[in-house]
Structures are given as structure tokens and as C-alpha cells.
Amino acid sequence: MILLSNEVIIFLFVEALLLLLQGIAFVNAVGILSRWDFAASTALQYRLEKRAYLVVLIILFTLGFKMLLLPYFSYTIDQLSSIVPGAMCGAGVISANEYGPPLLSLKVLIVFLTGSWLILNAEDIKASSYPYFKAKFWLFIIIFILVAVESVLDVLYLVNIPTGDPVSCCSTIYGAAGSGEPLPFGLDIFRLLILFYLIYALILAASFFR
Amino acid sequence: MPANVFLNFLFLLIYRHGSKHIAVFLISTLVVMLFSSVMLLSHAVEEDIKVSLAAQPDFIVQKIHAGKAVDIPMEWADEIRSIRGVSVALPRVYGSYFYTPNSHYFTIVGIDPFDKQISTSLEALLQETDLRSFLSEDQMIIGQGVKAQLDQHRYFDHYLFKAPNRTKVRVGIYKSFPKESSIVSSDMAVMELDLAKRVLGIEEEFSTDIVLFVPNELERDNVREKIILQHDDLRVIEKEELAVAYEQLFNYRGGVFLLLYMIVLVTFVLILYQRYSMISSADKKEIGILRALGWSINAVIKLKIMESLVVGLSAFMLGLLLAYCYVFLLDAPLLSSLFLGHGNLPLDIVFNRSIDFGMLTLLFLFFIMPYVAAVLIPVWRIAITDPVEAMK
Amino acid sequence: MIHIEHLNKVYNENAANAYTALHDINLHIRPAETVVLKGVSGSGKSTLLSIIATLIKPSSGELVVDGEQIAKLPDTHASHFRNAHIGFIFQAFNLFDELSVKDNIALPLIVTGMSQKSIDEKVQQAMKIAHISHKQDQSVQNLSGGEKQRCAIARALVHEPKIILCDEPTANLDRENSLKFIETLKQFKALGKTVVIATHDPLFDGLESVDRTIVIENGKITSS
Numbered sequence: 001m002i003l004l005s006n007e008v009i010i011f012l013f014v015e016a017l018l019l020l021l022q023g024i025a026f027v028n029a030v031g032i033l034s035r036w037d038f039a040a041s042t043a044l045q046y047r048l049e050k051r052a053y054l055v056v057l058i059i060l061f062t063l064g065f066k067m068l069l070l071p072y073f074s075y076t077i078d079q080l081s082s083i084v085p086g087a088m089c090g091a092g093v094i095s096a097n098e099y100g101p102p103l104l105s106l107k108v109l110i111v112f113l114t115g116s117w118l119i120l121n122a123e124d125i126k127a128s129s130y131p132y133f134k135a136k137f138w139l140f141i142i143i144f145i146l147v148a149v150e151s152v153l154d155v156l157y158l159v160n161i162p163t164g165d166p167v168s169c170c171s172t173i174y175g176a177a178g179s180g181e182p183l184p185f186g187l188d189i190f191r192l193l194i195l196f197y198l199i200y201a202l203i204l205a206a207s208f209f210r
Numbered sequence: 211m212p213a214n215v216f217l218n219f220l221f222l223l224i225y226r227h228g229s230k231h232i233a234v235f236l237i238s239t240l241v242v243m244l245f246s247s248v249m250l251l252s253h254a255v256e257e258d259i260k261v262s263l264a265a266q267p268d269f270i271v272q273k274i275h276a277g278k279a280v281d282i283p284m285e286w287a288d289e290i291r292s293i294r295g296v297s298v299a300l301p302r303v304y305g306s307y308f309y310t311p312n313s314h315y316f317t318i319v320g321i322d323p324f325d326k327q328i329s330t331s332l333e334a335l336l337q338e339t340d341l342r343s344f345l346s347e348d349q350m351i352i353g354q355g356v357k358a359q360l361d362q363h364r365y366f367d368h369y370l371f372k373a374p375n376r377t378k379v380r381v382g383i384y385k386s387f388p389k390e391s392s393i394v395s396s397d398m399a400v401m402e403l404d405l406a407k408r409v410l411g412i413e414e415e416f417s418t419d420i421v422l423f424v425p426n427e428l429e430r431d432n433v434r435e436k437i438i439l440q441h442d443d444l445r446v447i448e449k450e451e452l453a454v455a456y457e458q459l460f461n462y463r464g465g466v467f468l469l470l471y472m473i474v475l476v477t478f479v480l481i482l483y484q485r486y487s488m489i490s491s492a493d494k495k496e497i498g499i500l501r502a503l504g505w506s507i508n509a510v511i512k513l514k515i516m517e518s519l520v521v522g523l524s525a526f527m528l529g530l531l532l533a534y535c536y537v538f539l540l541d542a543p544l545l546s547s548l549f550l551g552h553g554n555l556p557l558d559i560v561f562n563r564s565i566d567f568g569m570l571t572l573l574f575l576f577f578i579m580p581y582v583a584a585v586l587i588p589v590w591r592i593a594i595t596d597p598v599e600a601m602k
Numbered sequence: 603m604i605h606i607e608h609l610n611k612v613y614n615e616n617a618a619n620a621y622t623a624l625h626d627i628n629l630h631i632r633p634a635e636t637v638v639l640k641g642v643s644g645s646g647k648s649t650l651l652s653i654i655a656t657l658i659k660p661s662s663g664e665l666v667v668d669g670e671q672i673a674k675l676p677d678t679h680a681s682h683f684r685n686a687h688i689g690f691i692f693q694a695f696n697l698f699d700e701l702s703v704k705d706n707i708a709l710p711l712i713v714t715g716m717s718q719k720s721i722d723e724k725v726q727q728a729m730k731i732a733h734i735s736h737k738q739d740q741s742v743q744n745l746s747g748g749e750k751q752r753c754a755i756a757r758a759l760v761h762e763p764k765i766i767l768c769d770e771p772t773a774n775l776d777r778e779n780s781l782k783f784i785e786t787l788k789q790f791k792a793l794g795k796t797v798v799i800a801t802h803d804p805l806f807d808g809l810e811s812v813d814r815t816i817v818i819e820n821g822k823i824t825s826s
């Protein structure tokens with residue numbers, strides 16, 4: 001039960017809260033997209049425009065915090081390596097079960113899409129006729145679906161990290177069973193991690209120099 | 211907009227509306243303090259365990275009978291010592307003694323003063339002790355807790371232990387250790403090996419367990435296998451496992467608190483949401499004025515979010531400061547007994563004043579995230595107020 | 603400066619209580635012109651001013667101010683336009699009671715991106731025009747009606763807008779202060795502002811500083 005590690009509990013709690021908020025944004029986004037007509041001067045359209053501020057606000061907030069959560073995820077994973085028998089660092093923990101590598105790939109993809117969304121949003125706000133409005137909402141819907149999948153994977157991954165039983169200090173022999181073989185995947189994970197940090201740094205730089 | 215102009219106005223507003231924020235500020239401070247105390251405490255304990263474990267032997271060997279650890283023949287230590295790679299193998303004698311008057315357990319630790327000591331703290335203890343006078347008769351060195359219990363029943367000079375074989379063993383009190391000392395934990399009574407055996411009822415040729423040091427990490431698996439081959443009723447515990455076990459144990463304790471705290475946090479978020487959703491017509495009017503003067507919805511959102519952030523951040527810092535004082539200056543009364551429980555941990559707990567960056571981020575994230583999340587929707591709602599309506 | 607064509611405003615559109623507040627308004631106001639918008643209460647004056655200030659969106663029609671189409675601007679742009687071009691003086695003054703005169707006047711400048719130093723300079727300048735400098739550090743709640751009005755005037759001028767909209771500026775003032783306000787109109791003129799005053803106060807009839815009086819009745823312009 002790795003779930004009772006403090007870092008993991010906090011990670012999952014924060015993630016759940018973000019997902020909830022994004023869910024609210026998602027429902028609103030779908031509602032707005034289905035009735036959006038910029039040419040109209042109806043009260044409905046102006047209400048939708050106001051509602052869009054909520055959606056954008058939540059998206060900015062959640063995506064921002066997700067970015068903060070990524071280094072925290074690495075930190076959590078690193079902390080876990082002291083609990084997970086046989087793992088020496090985060091990369092080892094990532095490949096501790098079959099959910100790790102796809103999860104990491106998904107995280108990389110989401111970071112990339114997040115960056116794209118931020119750029120799209122900035123361009124949309126600059127213009128006075130909402131040129132990318134629909135595009136950015138569609139992109140968000142895609143991101144939301146990916147984030148939902150990511151959250152499920154996060155839970156599956158963390159629940160399935162093997163640990164010794166809490167009473168393992170009393171068990172007769174500590175068997176050789178434990179971590180899988182990290183090497184075959186190790187190289188991929190390593191590349192993935194580099195890619196991940198590269199995109200991350202890029203987005204930070206982009207938002208900084210904007 | 212230049213940050214300082216905006217911030218000047220922000221702080222001016224907060225200052226003018228101070229009383230509106232007091233309630234949220236106080237609740238937030240309390241929540242942060244509660245949470246930080248638990249986290250600081252659990253972290254300090256964890257760090258302490260890491261340090262203590264570093265001095266622990268690499269392996270502990272126990273004899274198992276019917277699934278329970280029983281006394282192990284001392285000569286097995288010699289057999290183990292002959293395995294290649296083992297630098298030291300020592301029989302240990304220790305155990306719990308039930309002190310009937312107060313229904314408390316003492317930890318009896320036997321030492322062989324002329325052999326290598328198992329832990330650096332015992333080493334230090336012996337260095338401070340005049341061995342000749344200590345060994346001249348049956349005597350013990352006791353921790354503060356033991357002393358307090360014995361004093362209560364006026365055993366100032368000696369105590370008569372009731373050994374399991376119904377004999378009484380008279381043990382003199384050589385000295386006790388002051389509270390500040392971390393050398394002897396409070397529930398410990400240290401005495402000479404054979405004396406300890408008599409008190410605990412361990413037979414002459416036996417010991418509680420055997421510890422060994424294997425300096426070369428690569429040889430450890432090998433050594434473990436060889437020990438197991440020698441006798442089949444052995445349990446071999448490696449230090450690494452101990453570390454993992456301790457870490458898990460504390461994660462569990464911390465985790466339970468964390469789950470409780472999460473309930474508190476959810477309540478807190480709901481309160482915040484409620485609080486910020488109550489928009490007075492005066493508040494609305496102010497926003498309406500700002501909007502009429504050319505503040506955009508985004509600018510108002512920024513103002514309002516920053517406003518609650520300032521309140522939240524200052525509450526966070528004050529709460530953290532209070533927690534720090536509570537844990538490290540006051541030694542966490544109430545909480546520490548709750549947290550450490552009565553578990554007879556063989557390690558001495560000293561609260562080192564340690565906070566690491568990771569934990570600070572953790573504390574911060576875990577508080578600020580729900581905090582801001584709670585105000586997002588109310589803030590948006592006030593930002594989109596129709597200025598014309600609001601100013602009527 | 604202000605061009606309004608076929609402008610309609612319907613409140614609560616598509617609802618049972620739908621109400622057409624403005625009917626096919628056509629209006630052209632030249633730069634530096636001072637116009638009085640006259641009409642009884644409920645005739646749609648405030649609605650029209652709010653639409654010019656982009657505080658309310660029209661239901662249909664065209665609105666061009668200073669060459670810019672503003673009827674359908676997204677809020678960020680509308681607010682920016684308002685902040686750059688419009689000074690608004692309200693009947694109820696609409697000041698922050700807890701803040702000082704100076705801080706109230708600075709409100710429109712905070713979002714402009716100006717430095718604190720130039721903000722302070724502009725505030726001083728505006729206070730001088732509105733004759734309120736001597737009260738600059740007073741809290742607004744301690745001011746008299748006339749002083750509040752002058753504070754509001756300074757705030758409407760501080761960001762140097764081209765257009766000043768006044769909604770019933772004298773409704774909460776006594777006769778003496780109302781006359782003082784009418785004096786200020788000359789100053790607006792001297793500064794080259796385009797001024798629109800919505801009022802039903804007869805004091806504004808036949809003033810020399812007013813270029814034109816437009817009468818609005820039941821949401822329709824009846825004479826201009």
C-alpha cells in the first residue's frame with residue numbers, strides 16, 4: 001500500500017482536485033462550444049462570453065498547477081525509491097510496473113499540449129474577434145480527456161508499485177522478488193525524461209519571454 | 211501594468227477592508243499550523259531514524275521457534291564470525307521488563323563493557339562511565355523515565371527485579387541520565403550482560419539475538435545465504451529492510467493523520483467557497499466602479515485572486531512559523547505522544563530542527579492549491595457582475 | 603467622434619418581460635461637441651450612455667467611436683477602450699468611501715501600465731482642474747456632496763479621455779453646486795473634450811456652453 005506514503009497521498013489529492021476543477025471547466029466548455037456564435041448580439045452570446053472567462057480561468061489555474069505538480073511528481077517518485085526495494089532513483093521507480101512508461105509518455109504529451117494551449121490562448125486574447133476561440137476550447141477538451149486518462153493511470157501506477165509488506169522486517173527471508181529489471185526500459189525512460197524536461201523548460205521560457 | 215502600482219493598490223484595499231479578511235485569515239492559520247505540525251514532526255522523526263539506523267548493525271540474526279523469536283545460543287555467534295566477510299558478530303541481550311507498580315515496560319539492555327559496542331550511543335555511554343566502580347557490584351544506568359517511575363516508589367538507591375524464575379535480583383542504581391541527553395532513551399536500563407540475563411531470565415549460554423557487521427556491501431547477500439545454510443530455524447534481518455520498515459511505519463502514521471487532515475481541508479475549502487460567495491452589494495458596487503473605469507474582467511479577477519492569495523500566503527507563513535515553534539521549541543506537547551504512540555521503539559527520538567525544501571513545497575502546494583481552487587468560482591462570479599446594475 | 607446607427611437595445615430579450623429601451627437610435631456627435639441628452643426618467647438616457655461606454659452591449663446596430671467599431675468588442679478590448687477614451691461622471695458619484703480622494707482619482711490609472719510617479723503627477727493635475735487638491739488625503743466619506751462631485755470630476759479627467767459622459771450629474775447636488783458643475787463644462791470645452799450629459803434638470807436649458815440638446819422619449823430620439 002504505497003498509497004499511504006505522504007507524498008503520494010498529497011499528490012493524488014491535489015490531482016483529484018485539479019481534475020474536479022477541470023471537469024467543471026469541461027462541462028462549461030462543451031456548453032459554450034455548442035451554442036457559441038460570435039456574430040450574434042444576443043444576451044445568450046454575451047453570457048457565454050462571460051462564462052468563457054471562468055473556463056479560461058480554471059484552465060490557466062489547473063494547467064499552471066499541473067506544471068508545478070510535475071517536478072513534485074518526480075520528487076515523489078524519488079522519495080518512493082527509498083521505500084521501493086531495489087529502486088535507486090526515480091527512473092527505476094517509473095519502470096516498477098507496466099503503467100509507468102505509458103504514464104510518463106502521456107505526461108510529456110500533456111505538457112506539450114499545455115504549451116500549445118497557452119500560445120493559442122495568448123493569440124486569441126490579443127485579437128478582438130476571438131479568432132482561435134473554438135480551436136482553444138476543442139484543444140482543451142482533448143487535454144481534459146488526456147488528463148482524465150492520466151489521472152487513472154496515476155492511480156493504477158501508484159497502487160501497483162511493489163513494496164515490501166510493512167512487517168517485512170520480521171519475515172524470515174527477504175526474497176529476491178522485488179523490482180523488475182529496469183534496464184531494458186531504462187534507456188527509454190531516460191530519453192523520455194530528457195524530452196519531458198526539455199519541453200517543460202521550453203514552455204517556462206516561452207511564457208517568461210512572452 | 212507595473213507590479214508595484216498594482217500591489218500598492220492591492221495592499222491599500224486589503225488594509226482598508228482588513229476586518230473582512232480576519233476570519234478567513236485565522237481559520238487558514240489554524241489549518242496550516244495543524245498540518246505543518248504533523249508534517250514537521252513526522253519529518254523530524256524520519257530524519258532521526260535515518261541517522262540512528264546508520265549506526266545500526268548490518269544484520270540481525272534471530273532464532274525462530276514456532277514463528278516467534280526465541281533466545282539464540284551464544285556460540286552461534288562464533289560460527290557466524292567465521293564466515294568470510296563478517297567483521298564483527300556480537301550476541302545481544304535486551305528485552306522488556308514489566309514494572310508492575312505502574313504497569314510500564316522498561317527496556318533492559320545488557321552490555322559487555324570490554325567488547326565492541328553495538329551502537330555509537332552505547333559506546334559514548336561507556337566512555338563517560340567509570341567502568342571499575344560500575345562493575346564492582348550489580349548496578350545499572352537508567353534513563354529519565356525509568357528514574358521517574360522508580361523515584362515514585364522511593365527506589366532511590368536500588369531496585370529488586372523479579373526475574374521469571376521467581377528469584378529476586380537486586381540491582382543498584384549507578385546513575386541516571388539527564389533529560390537533555392540523547393544517549394540513553396528514557397525507558398532504558400543499561401546493565402552488565404550477565405546481570406541483564408538474570409533479570410530477563412535468559413539462560414547462561416544464550417542471548418536475545420546476534421548482530422553482525424559486513425563492511426563490504428557486495429558480500430552481504432553471500433553472507434546472508436551462508437548464515438541461513440548453517441541453521442534452518444534462523445531469521446536474518448538486514449538493515450535495509452529495517453529502514454524500509456521504519457519508513458513505512460512512519461508513513462502509515464503520517465498517512466493516517468494526512469487522511470484526517472484531508473477531511474479538515476475539504477471542510478475548509480467549503481467554508482472558503484461559502485465565505486467568498488457571499489458578495490455584499492457594497493463589494494459589487496466597488497467592482498462595478500472599477501469596471502466602469504476601464505478595469506477588464508481579467509484585471510478584476512487578478513485583483514481578487516491576489517487579494518485572497520495575500521491573505522492565504524500570510525496565513526501560511528504565520529501558521530508555518532507557529533508550527534515550527536510548537537514542534538521544535540515546545541517539543542510538540544500532545545501531538546508527539548499521539549504521533550509517537552507508546553510503541554517501544556529501540557531508537558532514541560530527538561527532534562532535529564530539519565525542514566527540507568521538498569517538504570516546504572509539499573506544505574505549500576497542499577494548502578495553497580485548495581485555497582485558490584476554492585475562490586476561483588466566487589472570484590469569477592464577482593468579476594462578471596454587470597457594472598451598470600452594481601452601481602445602481 | 604461618436605457615430606450611432608440603427609441602434610436598438612432590448613432588455614431581457616426573448617423573455618416574457620422583454621423591454622425595448624432604445625429604438626433605432628441614430629446619432630452623430632462631433633469631436634469637442636458638448637451635447638445634452640434630455641428626457642424624463644425611464645426614457646433610456648442611462649442605457650444609451652452605458653452603451654457608448656461599452657458597459658452594455660446593444661442588441662443590434664452600429665457604434666463607432668473615434669473610428670473604432672466597439673459594439674461587439676470582447677471585454678478585454680472594450681475595457682481597454684473605455685479606459686483610454688471614456689471619462690464617466692455618475693449621479694451617485696460612485697466613489698470608494700474608504701479610500702482617500704487621491705486614491706479614488708488614481709483608480710483608472712492603475713490598469714494603464716503607468717509608473718507610480720506619473721500616476722501621482724496626473725492625479726495632482728486632475729485635482730487642480732477640479733479644485734479638490736486641498737482635500738487629497740481626506741477619506742471620501744468625510745466629503746460634502748459638492749466635494750464628492752469634484753472628486754468624481756477629477757477621476758473622470760485623470761486618464762485624459764477624449765469623451766466625458768455625465769449621467770444626471772446634478773441630481774444629487776444643491777443649486778449652488780449644480781451651478782458650479784455647469785461652470786466646469788467650460789473647462790471641459792477648453793480641454794477639447796467631447797461631452798454628453800444625460801439629464802432632465804432644467805438648469806441645462808439654453809446654456810451657452812451647450813452646443814446641442816437632444817431629446818429622447820421612450821427610447822426614441824425625437825429632436826436633435
Ligand SMILES: Nc1ncnc2c1ncn2[C@@H]1O[C@H](COP(=O)(O)OP(=O)(O)O)[C@@H](O)[C@H]1O
Pocket residue numbers: 613614621623641642643644645646647648649650
Ligand atoms: N437591466 C434592465 N433590465 C430591464 N429593464 C431595464 C434595465 N435597465 C433599464 N431598464 C428599463 O429601461 C428603461 C430605460 O432606463 P434608463 O436607461 O435607466 O432610463 P433613464 O436613465 O432615462 O432614466 C426604463 O424603463 C428601465 O426600467
Ligand SMILES: [Mg+2]
Pocket residue numbers: 644647648649769770
Ligand atoms: Mg438614468
